Amino acid sequence: MQIRQSPSPLVNVTAAITAGGQSRRFGSDKAAARWRGRSLLEHVAAALEECPVRLLVAPPGKYALPGWLAVPDVRPGEGPLAGLEAALQAAAQAGGSWVAFTGVDLPALTPAFWSALALARKPDALSVQAVDATGRAQPLGALYRTALLPRVTGLLDSGERRLRLAAPQERTVRVSDLSPTLLRNVNTPDDLLALDE
Ligand SMILES: Nc1nc2c(ncn2[C@@H]2O[C@H](COP(=O)(O)OP(=O)(O)OP(=O)(O)O)[C@@H](O)[C@H]2O)c(=O)[nH]1
Numbered sequence: 001m002q003i004r005q006s007p008s009p010l011v012n013v014t015a016a017i018t019a020g021g022q023s024r025r026f027g028s029d030k031a032a033a034r035w036r037g038r039s040l041l042e043h044v045a046a047a048l049e050e051c052p053v054r055l056l057v058a059p060p061g062k063y064a065l066p067g068w069l070a071v072p073d074v075r076p077g078e079g080p081l082a083g084l085e086a087a088l089q090a091a092a093q094a095g096g097s098w099v100a101f102t103g104v105d106l107p108a109l110t111p112a113f114w115s116a117l118a119l120a121r122k123p124d125a126l127s128v129q130a131v132d133a134t135g136r137a138q139p140l141g142a143l144y145r146t147a148l149l150p151r152v153t154g155l156l157d158s159g160e161r162r163l164r165l166a167a168p169q170e171r172t173v174r175v176s177d178l179s180p181t182l183l184r185n186v187n188t189p190d191d192l193l194a195l196d197e
Pocket residue numbers: 018019020021022023024025026057058073075076077078079080082083102103104105140187
């Protein structure tokens with residue numbers, strides 16, 4: 001008897017890690033920081049391996065991540081919203097319509113987390129975001145439609161840098177039944193220690 005597995009909900013999602021930050025609060029490159037035997041960058045990448053196209057938005061040559069395509073920042077040093085712009089642009093060029101967008105500092109994300117976001121997509125949605133412990137939708141570790149590219153470019157051109165404005169609220173699906181521990185974020189060395197608490 002042949003057992004047919006249903007395809008992953010991530011088959012039509014392009015993965016993108018934005019890794020162009022300076023880790024000022026961490027004090028050294030947090031992408032390379034180790035947790036449970038792997039770097040934080042390797043953890044976030046492992047959760048997205050089911051995505052057929054995978055993009056790493058980072059300074060050229062800074063990281064080696066097998067199977068991930070290097071994408072340079074369009075506006076280096078301008079923050080994660082600029083990283084999203086580069087990711088949406090590269091994903092659209094590759095024919096993708098949805099991007100799973102994350103930083104290097106969300107090492108507790110899992111394939112199941114991303115699948116849950118992908119399954120929550122609605123036809124008119126432009127973003128899907130998990131709700132954290134404080135009830136806020138999280139714009140990093142979220143799905144974005146490539147159709148947002150002109151909006152994101154317009155925001156950046158007007159001087160805006162807040163990632164949470166990338167998608168209009170009324171077209172953002174909020175997913176509230178995921179464990180908030182999945183969204184644990186590493187900004188400081190103490191945050192890294194707290195992952196094991
Ligand atoms: N591509 C790109 N990614 C960025 C940029 N700035 C920050 N990021 C990434 O965005 C994610 C979240 O940003 P932060 O937590 O502020 O990281 P950071 O800027 O390195 O750290 P701080 O210097 O402490 O703010 C991380 O994965 C960063 O690498 C940038 O200018 N370009």
